[in-house]
Amino acid sequence: MHFQHYRAKNPNGSSVGIDHVVNFYNRYPGETVTFYTRLTTYAPVQHLTLTLTLPAELTLKDYRPPKEYPTLMPSLDTDADHQYLRWPLSMSLPAHRQYEFQAEAVVARLDQDAVLTGEAQVADNRGRVLDAETVRISVLSRSKYLKYLPAIYQQDELMGRFLMLFESFWHPIDIQLEGLENYFDPKLTPPHFLPWLARWLNVDLDAHWSEHQQRQLLQWAMALHRHRGTRWGLVKALELYTGQQAEVVEQRSNNFVLGSEARLGPEIALGYGNIPHTFTVVLRVPPIQAETPEQQEQLEAIRRRAIEAIIDRQKPAHTVYHLHLETLPSSDIASPADVEPEPPPGHPPAGTDASAIWSNQEEL
Template sequence: MTRQVDRRTLSLQLLPMSVPDTPPVGQAGLATWGAVADTGTAPLPGLGLCPGEVAELLVRLEYQGDQPLPYQLQVSGNFPRSWYNLHTEGSELHSSHATEAVVRFRPEADFFEARQTLAPEQTLPLDFQGEVRAYQLSSAGQPGELMAREPFHLFLRPRSLYPQFLPAVYREVDFIGRFLKIFEQSFEPAVQTFQSLWAYLDPLTAPEALLPFLAQWVGWHNEATWSVAQQRSLIRRAMEIYRWRGTRRGLQLYLHLYTGLSLHDPTRSDLQQPIQIHTASQQGFVLGETDLGPMAILGGGKPLHFRVKLCPARGQFLDETLVRSIIEQEKPAVCTYDLEIVPIEEATHA
């Protein structure tokens, strides 16, 4: 059998951790919930909620009995069950020892946006009523006698910035804050975009959908095989690539941005660098330096010729066709070249 406990030995108090910014209109009409009436002069606890944000209601229990009391807390109300979670400390109350529990509320972030269009006679409820109840647990672990109960209110409001620019007398009116939120939702996205306009014009931070516009702005042609990170780097440094077009430095920079290979690795020798561009040093037939005779050979050299050697890490894929198109675009028209792509391990032993 479950022993009877005097209800007067248990007190329950609710402490809202966030209160409404403005007193909601009609709060006096919400002074009762179920069979419990607010007969005192103090108003019922009111917790302010914002969609997508966490608000806490602290539950404080004080027990004055002479023996430990097994208990259970329950939360009920006309709000969705998915809005809250109850966190308690143990399952027993001890004499002269305050125990605290927390009810964490978090309405869905799209509470207002997900609602369907309301008919003229319909309204969207923003004020809710609830109650915290403390039960004595039976020997079987089931809720038994109701020991204490305390009602509370929930006031769901969107987060609004505009009321802070009004005189205090207007900020106290709940309707004005909700009315200004309509204009805030229309104007604030444009204001935020204007304040961060620089981020939309920088290829490294701009939205992916804006990259084709930025590429066209600097006259850059994006290849379909390039990754988003490659597109951002190449568009951002397009003017620098244009400035050095036709030079070894320009070609090396372009290949570095596309392949991700280092421009220069100080830990490696010149013949082991990730990107190598060497000018051919052979000479062909030069009058005044070659004797004509049976063993003379005409030709044997390539004027204006250079050699490109790329040494990616093993497993890194480089599109040879795209690399050749980059070289053809950057080199002077009269130059010829050879391309060699060798993984770094093979290049080390070469």
């Protein structure tokens, strides 16, 4: 279960903290709802009690202790309005640990729509509450689809319950459709959707790229397509993969002199050291940590092939290149905190003259 929010470290100055969520916040009578409770320790503690409070409209079905204490058993108490599932934590719990509890309950039949409230709280041996959190679940007594039927059917109780079956089946699909645009956002799309989005954008994803690198590449895909075959496009693509700025050196001579004896014709290169349609890529990359020299050599070869594949995709088809990789010293590797956030695609970095950026986008 992925908790839908995370607390700041030790938010209330207590030695423990509680996160309490459910798998669905909208349910129908007869459906199961699962409560997930995470207990986080910020200091060594013992003699605690974790209490899960369930409304009477929910029937407790099952519960699971944390994997660290599989034999831990709770007690169950009830009154007219609530059920109390209490976990005794008399053992010593070390600091900076997390323990996850689960409880499953079935929604009872209701005569009208309701919002049910559940709570998780942790208390010490003196009964002092150290932290607590509540969740709310909306329960419909009748299907919302009734409003699409003639009035004579809208008063039929059986029809209201019958349509709930179809509404519960289609509700997850409705949620997906409501958030359909998120599937086309490289920052929000699920990881398993990245290859599909890459094919849609005509981008080749390398299996050796991390998920973050793949999302960055897709985010910049349209800008890279627009500037394919330019120096800017090549440098940007390499930066997305390596995190480093590449240096592109074109083999153009600056000593051209046309004398009286010069003869021009096909396949004539002007100037000394002039190699047409050729450039060199100089890239400084961080060192690769490996257990053995053979493994390091293999990983370096994989990285080199990935970089060459990027250059092959971004360079003009008629050009050739030389790749020169230099290993960065460990002291020169920037930490994530030192890396400035990237501007949106098509925008120059902060503090840079836009005209200078675009003037440097000539074809290689």
